[in-house]
Amino acid sequence: MAVLTDASGSPRGWRLRTGKDSLVRWFGWLALVALTVFCWRVMTADTIWVFVQDAPTQAADIFGRMVPPRWDYANRLWWPLWDTLNIATLGTIIALVLAVPLAFLAARNTTPSVMFVRPVALFIIVASRSINALIWGLLLVAVLGPGVLAGIIAIALRAIGFIGKLLYEAIEEIDERQVEAIKATGASGAQVMAYGIVPQILPALATIAVFRWDINIRESTVLGLVGAGGLGLALEASLNTLAWPQVTVILLMILATVLVSEWVTAKVRRAII
Amino acid sequence: MSTVAAAGYPRAWRRPPFFRNRTLKWALVTGAVVYLLLALASVEVNWARLSEGWLRAARLFAGFLTPDFVSRWGDIWQGLIESLTMTVTSTVAGILLSVPIALGAARNLAPWWLYGICRGIIALARVFQEIIIAIFFVAMVGFGPFAGFLTLSLSTIGFLAKLLADDIEEADPSQVEAVRATGAGWWQTVDYAIASQVMPRLIGLSAYRFDINFRESAVVGIVGAGGIGATLNTALDRYEFDSAAAILLIIIGIVMLCEYGSGMIRKRIQ
Numbered sequence: 064m065a066v067l068t069d070a071s072g073s074p075r076g077w078r079l080r081t082g083k084d085s086l087v088r089w090f091g092w093l094a095l096v097a098l099t100v101f102c103w104r105v106m107t108a109d110t111i112w113v114f115v116q117d118a119p120t121q122a123a124d125i126f127g128r129m130v131p132p133r134w135d136y137a138n139r140l141w142w143p144l145w146d147t148l149n150i151a152t153l154g155t156i157i158a159l160v161l162a163v164p165l166a167f168l169a170a171r172n173t174t175p176s177v178m179f180v181r182p183v184a185l186f187i188i189v190a191s192r193s194i195n196a197l198i199w200g201l202l203l204v205a206v207l208g209p210g211v212l213a214g215i216i217a218i219a220l221r222a223i224g225f226i227g228k229l230l231y232e233a234i235e236e237i238d239e240r241q242v243e244a245i246k247a248t249g250a251s252g253a254q255v256m257a258y259g260i261v262p263q264i265l266p267a268l269a270t271i272a273v274f275r276w277d278i279n280i281r282e283s284t285v286l287g288l289v290g291a292g293g294l295g296l297a298l299e300a301s302l303n304t305l306a307w308p309q310v311t312v313i314l315l316m317i318l319a320t321v322l323v324s325e326w327v328t329a330k331v332r333r334a335i336i
Numbered sequence: 337m338s339t340v341a342a343a344g345y346p347r348a349w350r351r352p353p354f355f356r357n358r359t360l361k362w363a364l365v366t367g368a369v370v371y372l373l374l375a376l377a378s379v380e381v382n383w384a385r386l387s388e389g390w391l392r393a394a395r396l397f398a399g400f401l402t403p404d405f406v407s408r409w410g411d412i413w414q415g416l417i418e419s420l421t422m423t424v425t426s427t428v429a430g431i432l433l434s435v436p437i438a439l440g441a442a443r444n445l446a447p448w449w450l451y452g453i454c455r456g457i458i459a460l461a462r463v464f465q466e467i468i469i470a471i472f473f474v475a476m477v478g479f480g481p482f483a484g485f486l487t488l489s490l491s492t493i494g495f496l497a498k499l500l501a502d503d504i505e506e507a508d509p510s511q512v513e514a515v516r517a518t519g520a521g522w523w524q525t526v527d528y529a530i531a532s533q534v535m536p537r538l539i540g541l542s543a544y545r546f547d548i549n550f551r552e553s554a555v556v557g558i559v560g561a562g563g564i565g566a567t568l569n570t571a572l573d574r575y576e577f578d579s580a581a582a583i584l585l586i587i588i589g590i591v592m593l594c595e596y597g598s599g600m601i602r603k604r605i606q
Contacts, residue, residue, distance in 0.1 A: 099428045106421035106481050114478035121476045149375040193591035194584060195555045197467060198568065202580070205572045206392045208385040215379070285467050289558060302471065318463060 128307035136309045140297060140316050146211050147293035147320065150286060151279035154218025159272055162223045166230035173234055173260065188231070191224030196282040200291040214291035218279050225278075226271055233267035234260065269335045273328050280324040284317045294320070396577045403585050404578035408571065412583060415567035418481040419553040422563055426485045426553075427546045430492025435538075437493060438500035439526065444512070445504065458501070461494030470556040481562030488549045488556070495548070499541055500534065507533045536605045543598035550594055554587050 080088070167173045169184035199217035207213045237260060245259035287295025294317055301309040355361035405412070440446045440454035466487055473483040507530055515529040557565025564583060571580040 095428075099425060102421035102424040105417060106425055106485060110480055110482045111478060115482065118476040122472075125472070125475055145378065149378060152371075153375055153379070189592055189595070190588050193551060193588045195551055197555050197558060198565070198584075198587075201558065201569060201572055202396065202584075205575065205577075206396055207389040208382060210382065211379050212381055212386075281465060285465050288467060298468075314464070314468070317468075321463075 125307065128305075129311045131308065132311035132315065133306075133308035134312065136312045137316065140294065140313065143287070143292075143294045143297050144316065144320065146214075147280070147283045147295075150211060150214040150218055150283040150291070150293050151276060151324075153215045154283070155222060155272060155276045155279050157215065157219035158222035158226055158275070159268075161219070162226035162230060163268070165223065165227045166234060169227060169231040170234035172237070172239070184227075184231075188224045188227040191220055192228060193224075194221065196221040196279075196286060197289055200286045200289045204290040209290035209292070211292035214283060214286045214293060217286060217291055218283055221282070222275050222279060225275055229271045230264065230268060233264050233271075237263040266335060270332060273331050273335070277324050277328040281321055284320060392575075392577070396581065399577035399579075399581035400585070402578060403582035404576070405582045408567070408576070408579045408582075411567045411570070412564070412579070412586070415557070415562075415564035415583075416586065418484075419550065419557075419563040419565075422481045422484045422488060422553045423546060423550045426488035426492060427542065427549050429485070429489045430496060430545065430549075431538075431542050433489065434493050434496035434500060437497040438504060441497060441501035442504035444507070444509065445526070445530070454497070454501070458494055458498045461490050462498065466491050466552045467555060467559060470561040471559050474560045479560045479562070484553060484556040484561035484563050487561055488552055491552070492545055492549060496538075496541055496545055500538055503534045503537050504530055539605055540598075540602040543601045547591065547594040547598050551587075551591060 165184055165187060168175070168180050169188060171177060171181070174181045174184070196217050199220045200213060203213035203217050203220075207216070241263065242255060242259040245255050250258065283293050283295075285295045285298070287293045287297065288299050290296070290299075294313060298310065298313045298317075301307075301313060353361075355364075437454050437457055440450045441458055443451055446454065469490055470483060470487040473486045477483050477486065511533065512525060512529040515525050520528065553563040554565045554568070557563040557567070558569050560566065564587065568580055568583045571577075571583060
């Protein structure tokens, strides 16, 4: 609140906040600083500072090993690259198939039961979203064994929550008048869905799907670190054998893949909108 | 009526086609089908291993129904403390470093050379996923949460500085001009004209980033950068699915709390 006077009532120039307000804020900041310092102390209790001081030397050493890259290794990366692409694409497709009905169950205006079905759908969405694809990968590799299949399912499980959340928000924001107009023609439930709701959310769905595919490409490049196939598998193998010149090639490959997928996404989005 | 219909007016309504160009449509459809077949054919499925997997999946699912918080509680607690402290410190450090970088990366405040440097830093921080950055930090500073702290701070900069810089560039220039017209210096302009405009967004983004940092803190442990991810990795390596389920439930719970909290903060600010 802006005040123009001090406690005695005489004008002493403009201040942004009242005295009490700034005191509360001051204590808030103090608490934040104290919390940060406390967390820092707890976190670094076991840190060996000699290693940290050594970091610039280590960084220079690693960089020295990484160049020159072993370019001919790139020829052995085409198959992992294909796997990465498949993990992202098939994972996105599976996620879409599962997330669309889930979103309809979670949206307030289309759910069959706000009391019972909606909370379950929302919980599935939150649970899927809170666990990173890498952790899903870790779980699925333990269950299904290493391979591309675990990667596809990991990507799908993570993407369900993402697509489901954005889509159910889109469904809740549709124009109800169009739905009512279709209903007024005597349309059945399925017809209302097909002509009243779906056309309204289709652009949103397409954008979300493409957006998620881009993220999935990024994530599938590293999923191999936990054994779930793709470029990450080659990265893990090269890191374990300390083959740093190969690591450089893989990182450049990942970078190129991500840039291409971003370019494709931008193109497709422009075509849709 | 019938004469009108005979004159070629359509009597029934049809949906407008999705693709205007038929050749393009069929080319895309065939391409998609061919790709799908090739992709599905190249997925190697080890059926023997899969049939074994059902048993494990059942055990994992049973683990979720009866999570075991107790027998590995020491490890879980240790991982949780590491994750939480890492999240707090890296979010704070990330914000502190993002603000000056964002000011430098806003074209309306910074000269072109500073703009180039700061945008370069942001691009560099955004290029690779957290886990790849974590691998390098672990190699540099050794195992433990400090490597995770460095990783999360760096990716916080990439996220926060970019969005904040974009926001500063979109700030209303008339307010900046008004404050400048009073004879304010550079600092005063930033403080009174820019900060007041972007502060709500900065707080909202910071709350959101806190949430992301916690989720990521569960991941960087896989490559040895400390946190609950390391505990989870160990539990899964030992096939202790009930402990793993307990860890996952804790992660989900904390993420839900964080999301709820950051949602509340954002709602209060707007």
